Amino acid sequence: MPPVTRALIISTVLIFLLQLNGGMVYLTPFALWPTLGNVLTAPWQLVSYSFLHGGIGHIFFNMFAVYMFGSELERVFGARRYAMLWFAGVISGALAQIAVGMLFGSQAPVIGASAGVFGLLLTYGVLFPKRRVVLLIPPIPMPAALFVALYGALELFLGVTGLQTGVAHFAHLGGMLGAGLMLRYFWSSRLRR
Incomplete structure (x- = not known):
């Protein structure tokens, strides 16, 4: 397992x-x-919120996704850029949740690495759009780009409608946005060289 991915998982589990x-x-x-x-x-x-979790299932699925998607992305980007990508997702997810909280008066605390995970999902879908991923429940294989698009659309739908409470849907979407902006930065800095 690459070093940043390993450090994220170990530190999150210890906390x-x-x-x-x-x-x-x-x-x-x-x-x-x-x-x-x-x-x-x-x-x-x-x-700091991204290192806290609300239960065994919450941390398991987040760290499983970090392992599955993050390991490969860290090999592609290297440790420094991968860490930049991760924290761009975490911070932009926090900022998105703050903006929504201020607009709608939500004062509930947010915990979990999901904003970073959604940033990794978006990045994986952009870099490997045709690679097959399999949902856990139900086990349906689909191209990564389709999986990411459907998951993002579902998060937007659930966030706007409020059908699933207790989940920071806009932090997830903010994580995707942050990772997308960081990818754009990586590509534009590469073109300037």
Whole structure:
């Protein structure tokens, strides 16, 4: 497993174990509280929220996706650019959730690496659009680009309609946006050389 992917998984799992041992009281200041004032006084929340998770299923699926998609992307981009891509997704996901929270008055804290994961999914779909991925439930194979497009559309639908509460859909979409912007930066800087 490449070094940044390994470091992300290990650090996230260690923090989750701390949460399980009653450390959530101490970790609460590291969740993303989607208000502009809070982020101005606690800017670390733009990143720290991505290392916290709400349960075994939450961390398992996020870290499984980091392993599955991140390992290959890190091999393509190298450690430094891969880390830039990851944190672009995490930070832009946080900013998107803050914007939505301010617009609609949502004050619920946000935790989880999903914004970074959605950034990886978008990047994977762009780089390997015809590669087959298989959904876990139901197990349907499809091209990566189609999978990413459908998943993004589903997140937008669920976020706008509010049919699935307790999920930061706009953080997911913001993660995709951040990764897309970082990819564009990578390509434009390559063309300038």
